[in-house]
Amino acid sequence: MEVVMSTKANVNLTIPRIEKFKCEPGKAQAFLWDAEVKGLGVRATPSGSKAFIFQSRVNGSCCRVVIGDVKAWRLDVPAGCGEPSARKEARRLQTLCDQGIDPREQKAAKKQEAEQRKIAAMRESVTVGELWPRYMVSNPTWRPRTIEAMEKAALAPGLTRQRGGKPRTPGALYALFDVPLRELDAAKLEEWLQQESAIRPAAARLAFRFLRGFASWCEEQDDTKGLVDILAFGMNRVRKHVAKAKVRHDCLQREMLAAWFKAIRQCPNVTASAFLQTLLLTGARKEEIARLRWEHISFEWRYIHIVQDKTSEDGRFVPLPPYLCALLQSLPRINGFVFASKQSSTGRIRDARARMQEAIQMAGLPHVTIHGLRRSFSVLADWTECPAGVTRQIQGHAAVGASEINYKPRPLDMLRLWHDRIEKFILTEAGIQQPEAGTAAPGLRVVA
DNA sequence: CGCACTATAGATAGGAGAGA
DNA sequence: TCTCTCCTATCTATAGTGCG
Numbered sequence A: 001m002e003v004v005m006s007t008k009a010n011v012n013l014t015i016p017r018i019e020k021f022k023c024e025p026g027k028a029q030a031f032l033w034d035a036e037v038k039g040l041g042v043r044a045t046p047s048g049s050k051a052f053i054f055q056s057r058v059n060g061s062c063c064r065v066v067i068g069d070v071k072a073w074r075l076d077v078p079a080g081c082g083e084p085s086a087r088k089e090a091r092r093l094q095t096l097c098d099q100g101i102d103p104r105e106q107k108a109a110k111k112q113e114a115e116q117r118k119i120a121a122m123r124e125s126v127t128v129g130e131l132w133p134r135y136m137v138s139n140p141t142w143r144p145r146t147i148e149a150m151e152k153a154a155l156a157p158g159l160t161r162q163r164g165g166k167p168r169t170p171g172a173l174y175a176l177f178d179v180p181l182r183e184l185d186a187a188k189l190e191e192w193l194q195q196e197s198a199i200r201p202a203a204a205r206l207a208f209r210f211l212r213g214f215a216s217w218c219e220e221q222d223d224t225k226g227l228v229d230i231l232a233f234g235m236n237r238v239r240k241h242v243a244k245a246k247v248r249h250d251c252l253q254r255e256m257l258a259a260w261f262k263a264i265r266q267c268p269n270v271t272a273s274a275f276l277q278t279l280l281l282t283g284a285r286k287e288e289i290a291r292l293r294w295e296h297i298s299f300e301w302r303y304i305h306i307v308q309d310k311t312s313e314d315g316r317f318v319p320l321p322p323y324l325c326a327l328l329q330s331l332p333r334i335n336g337f338v339f340a341s342k343q344s345s346t347g348r349i350r351d352a353r354a355r356m357q358e359a360i361q362m363a364g365l366p367h368v369t370i371h372g373l374r375r376s377f378s379v380l381a382d383w384t385e386c387p388a389g390v391t392r393q394i395q396g397h398a399a400v401g402a403s404e405i406n407y408k409p410r411p412l413d414m415l416r417l418w419h420d421r422i423e424k425f426i427l428t429e430a431g432i433q434q435p436e437a438g439t440a441a442p443g444l445r446v447v448a
Numbered sequence B: 001c002g003c004a005c006t007a008t009a010g011a012t013a014g015g016a017g018a019g020a
Numbered sequence C: 001t002c003t004c005t006c007c008t009a010t011c012t013a014t015a016g017t018g019c020g
Helices: A015-020 A086-098 A103-125 A128-136 A144-153 A172-176 A186-199 A201-220 A230-234 A254-265 A270-282 A286-290 A322-329 A353-362 A370-383 A388-395 A412-430
Strands: A030-033 A040-044 A050-058 A061-069 A303-306 A316-319
Touching: A040 A086, A050 A086, A061 A086, A061 A103, A086 A103, A128 A144, A128 A172, A128 A201, A144 A172, A144 A201, A172 A186, A172 A201, A186 A201, A186 A230, A201 A230, A254 A270, A254 A353, A254 A370, A254 A412, A270 A286, A270 A322, A270 A353, A270 A370, A270 A412, A286 A370, A316 A388, A316 A412, A322 A412, A370 A388, A370 A412, A388 A412
Parallel strands: none
Antiparallel strands: A030 A040, A040 A050, A050 A061, A303 A316
C-alpha cells in the first residue's frame, strides 16, 4: 500500500503549532511535517487525537511508524539531555532506515522479546496450584470417580463437613500447591511424601500418582515444558517414601460356612440377608449386585445379567443356581430393584455392613469384610476343582493369560454346571437342606 | 510369559443424622 | 430406641501397559 505524502509544505514544528493543528472536517487524517527532522510529523485524526509519527523509506518501500501521542512525548529536548524526544526518536529511526533495518521489524522483535520475558517470568514462578485447574479439565476421558478422587486430593482447607460440622481435612496434594513448578524436585517430593505418608499412607500414595500424571502433563505443555524434574518421580530416594499397598485376605473358609449361614439366615432384614448370601454365592462385586433389577434376572432360564455399570457395555451373564434362585424369588417386589430399600434415596440397598458384622459376631467368626465374600467365592470354588477360568468368568475378572485373553467365552451351560457344583459344595458345608435338583434349564448359549 | 508399575475404579471404616 | 442412610477419610482391587 502506498503512503500518500502530505502536499503541505514542511514547517518548523513548534508546540503551539502542534496544539493548533487539527484534522479538517471530511478528511480521515491530516499531517503536519517537521522541517528540521526529515520524516518526523504529527498526525491528527477527526476524533482529535494527535500523534508523532515517523515516515520514511526502507529498502525501497514506505515505512510509517507511530512514535507516540503528542501529549506523552516531548518534541525536543536540549542537546546533551538524556531524555527521549520525538525528534531524537525520529533521527534514530532514520538511521535505522538508512542501514536497511526496518523499524517495524525491530519493534515487533522487541515486543516478542518482552512477551518471552513475560513467559519466562511466569515459568520462573508458576506454582502447582496455579496450573492444577488447567490440568483438571485437560482430560475428558477421566471418569467421574477419578475426578472426584483428584478433587479430594486437592481439597483446600477451610471447608466444613456436611455432617457433624467438623472441618474437612485438606487433600494431600494441597500442601504442594504453593510450590513453584521449578522447585518440585526430588528433595521436595521426599519431604512432602515423608510428611503425608506418616499421616495417611494410602492417600499420599494416591496423591503421588496424581502428581506424577500432572508432571507428565506439564511436560507436554508448550509453556511449562522443562519446568518439572520429571525424573525425580522415578528416583528410588523418592519412591521409597511411597507406602506399599496392603492386601486384604479376609475370607470365609469352608469350616466357617455353617456358622455364617446360620447367623445370616436369622437376620431380620431379609433384603440384607439375601444380598450378603448372593454376594457369597456369585462372587460378584458389591455394587454389581446392589444395582440388580428384576429384569436382569431370568427365573425361567436361570441366569443373572450383571450389567457393567451405568455407562454402557452389556456386562456378563452368570448362572442362577437353585438355592440362590429360590432365595431371590422369595424377596418382596418393592420397586425395580431386587435388593430394594424404601429409605435409600437410590431405592436400593446401600450398606449392609452392620448386618454382616452382626452375623459374624453371632457366629463367632473372625473379621470378614463384604468384599471378603467375593474372595471367599473363589477360594471355595477351588474345593470343587472348578477351572480357574470358569471362576474368573463367573466373577467377572479379566481374562488372564494369552489363551484366555483371546478366549471364546464359555457357554452359560458350562458355567452353570460348575456354578451349581460350587453352590452345592457351599451349602453342603453349611449344612443347608438343598432344594430338589429340579430340571436344569435348557441350554441357553449366550455369547457375551 | 511373568512381572512391575500406572491409571482407574471401587471398597472399608467410622460416625452423624434421620425416620419408623 | 433402633436401624438404616449417607458423608467423609482412608485404603484396596483390578485393568491396562510396557519391559526384560
